[in-house]
Amino acid sequence: MGIVEEDIARVRAATDLVEVAGEHIQTRRVGRRWVGLCPFHAEKTASFSINAEEGLYYCFGCQAKGDAITFLREVEHLEFAEAVERLASRAGIQLRYDDAREGQDRKRRSRLIDAMEAAVEWYHQCLLTSDGAASARGYLRSRGYDGDVVRRFKLGWAPDDWDAFSRALRLPTDVLSQAGLGFVNRRGRHQDAFRARVMFPIYDTAGAPVAFGGRILPGGDGPKYKNSQETAIYAKRRTLYALNWAKVDVVTAGEVIVCEGYTDVIGCFQAGLPRAVATCGTALADEHFRTLKNFTRRIVLAYDADAAGQAAAERFYEWEQRYEVDVAVAPLAPGTDPGDLARSDPGALLAAVKEAKPLLAFRLERVLAGAELRTPEGRARGAQAAMSVVSEHPDVLVRDQYLMQVADxxxxxxxxxxxxLSSTSRRGRPWQQLVDPRRQSDRGGPELEALRLAVHKGDEVVHRLHEVLFADELHLAAFRAVASSATLREAIDAADPGAAELLQRLAVEEAHADPDDVLNLIVHRAGERALHQLEAEVRASEERGPELSRAVGWLKLTLERLPDPEAASALVAWLAQWGHNRG
Ligand SMILES: [Zn+2]
Structure with a gap:
């Protein structure tokens, strides 16, 4: 059953986040904020901040964020409704429930999870006890999986039969198909989704079973792995196999090991690295990073990250920037995977993870190892090949560090x-998109300062700002959300995840800057950007030259008149019109 929205809002308003947090961590006041050691990641200096007035928290270490309800859910591992109920009873609020959609969604979800739980147990018992599973048990033993491993990972066996599971559990048709466990065949009978496969149950982060990966025995028919279809409780792009078991060690050790397969994960656990996860039949995606960065900042890839090539590397660099994580690669010998290595030489696996290098260092090492560095010609070719790898990195300082190594x-x-390097970059390499000034400008500069003011002194500042002043897409999205909402909470709810996170962070930071200074600076920056673009267009276009030159002249004069308020508003109006004309 769902709790009435209005009551949730009442609970939020009546709850003092500082007080709730204070029951779990020590907090102290710094300026207008409260800070303390983050309960969600291990740290020695306080990066956990609370904005008491808004009832919001944000951790600068692990990016944990939210309000009193989220805090209680995460710290005590509660369902949303449970957390609201707890806070309501603290505040003496009587909750009302409705059977509307939210309640039904929860009910449907819990029906599917119940079915999955029953399925995990049934397949598990089949593996442990059924006669038909003898070959599966033999195969698992040959992989070094003893009874402890089988029980720890709840491995199972889907019998070589088309409806053994359906007949045994007799799930309602809708539950069977909605959980991805079976379907109705052409003869109108229930049929199992998995047949003759070793079953690896896949859990969500909280530990509820949501899907299966099924592996065929050697010599069997069909693809080696078959995964559950996506369902209301299972999205591949968001799910990481074994994160439910690994999360504690991930936080303690400060790193997560990302493998390609379920058996690699189990190998890592057996080798003494209980912080391994795997994607479920997909490549690493944005959502995976969004999940992982809540647990750690260091992501160690335990597979051949070079094989996917340049495009993949550039995506990783982008994620490193966007999620403020470090991606490293464990140097495994070509052709070996962690699952095999865990059995043949666990020490080598531990060493490889320990020696994991940043992705760029790993790629560079590959190139240089393949180069002939004993002759002058070979060194020149090697330098060229190495620099093309270095040039993919979006950060100029990082590029320069590696450039020195190549030079050496x-x-x-x-x-x-x-x-x-700078001449190749002018010819327009793909990584340039990442350092395009329109996207990367002012990450910590006046745009961010203006947003910070908009969050803390909205009434005073928001109406004086304008969309055209934000060159950075993320800043622009955050500003739009603030400008179109009555309260900060509404803005956070309305914004997309990236912008919402930014707003949460800004809410626990302090806005010291003088609004006039910041507004002046941000208008000036926007004017200068337009000026540079116009000047480039003047050079490029002969026929429109005179017209554009007049605009350039006006812009220059107006920029000089700043911070005159009239000049500022004329400039903003011009920018808006100019941006509008350019579409
Ligand atoms: Zn934290």
């Missing part, structure tokens, strides 16, 4: 490589 190894003057 290939005996080339660093300045020569720098010159070559």
């Amino acid at each position: 190894r290939c005996r080339v003057e660093p300045d020569r490589l720098r010159a070559a």
Whole structure:
């Protein structure tokens, strides 16, 4: 049953987050905020901040964020409704429930989870006891899986029969198909989704079973792995196998090991690395990073991350920036996977994870290892190949660090490589998109300062700002949400996840800057950006030259008149019109 929205709002309003948090961590007041050691990740200096007035928290270490309800849910592992109920009883609020959609969704979800739980247990018992599972047990033993492993990971066996599961559990048709456990066949009978496969149950982060991965025995028919279809409780792009078991060690050890397969994960656990996870039949995606960064900042890939090539590497660099994580690669010998290595040489697996290198270092090492560095020609070719790998990285300082290594190894003057690097970058390499000034400008500059003010002094600031002043897409999205909402909470609810996170963070930061200074600066920056673009267009277009030159002249004069308020509002109006004309 769902709790009436209005009552949830009452509970939020009546709850003092500082007080609730204070029951779990020590907090102290710093300026207008409260800070303390984060309960969601291990730390020695306080990065957990609370904005008491808004009832919001944000951790600068692990990006945990939310309100009193989220806090209680995460810290005590409660369902949403349970957390609201607890806070309501603290505040003496009588909750009302309705049977509307939310209640039905929860009911449907719990029916599917119940079915999955029954399925996990049934398949598990089949593996442990059924005669038909003898070959599966033999196969697992040959992989080094003893009874402890089978029980720890709740491995199962789907019998070689088309409806053994359906007949045994007799689930209602809708539950059977909605959980992805079976379907109605052409003869109108229930049929199992899995047949003759070793079953790896997949759980969500909280530990509820949501899907299966089924592995065929060696020599069997069909694809090696078959995964559950996506369901109301299972989204591949968001799910990481074994994160439910790994999360404690991930937080303690400060890193997560990402493998390609379920058996690799189990191998890592057996080798003494109980912080491994795997994607479920998909490549690593944005959502996986969004999940992982809640637990750790260091992501170690335990598979050949180089094989996917440049495009994949660039995506990883982008994720590193966006989610503020470090991606490292464990140097496994080509052709070995963690699952095999865990059995043949667990020490080598531990060492590989320990020696994991940043992705760029790993890629660079590959290139240089394949180069002939004993001859001058070979060193020149090696330098060229190495620099093309270095140039993929979006951060100029990082590029320069690696450039020095290449210079050293290939005996080339660093300045020569720098010159070559900047000329290739002007020809427009894909990574340029990442450092496009329109997207990357002012990450911590006036745009962010203006947003911070908009969050803390909305009435005073928001009406003086305008969308055209934000060059960064994320800042723009956050501003739009603030400008179109009556309260900060509404803005956070309305914003997409990235912008919502930014707003939550800004809400626990302090806005010290003088609004006039910030507004002046952000208008000036926007004017200058437009000026540079116009000047480039003047150079590029002969026929529209005179017209554009007049605009350039006006812009220059107006910029000089700043911070005159009239000039500022004329400039903003012009920018809005200009942006509008350019579509
Ligand atoms: Zn934290």
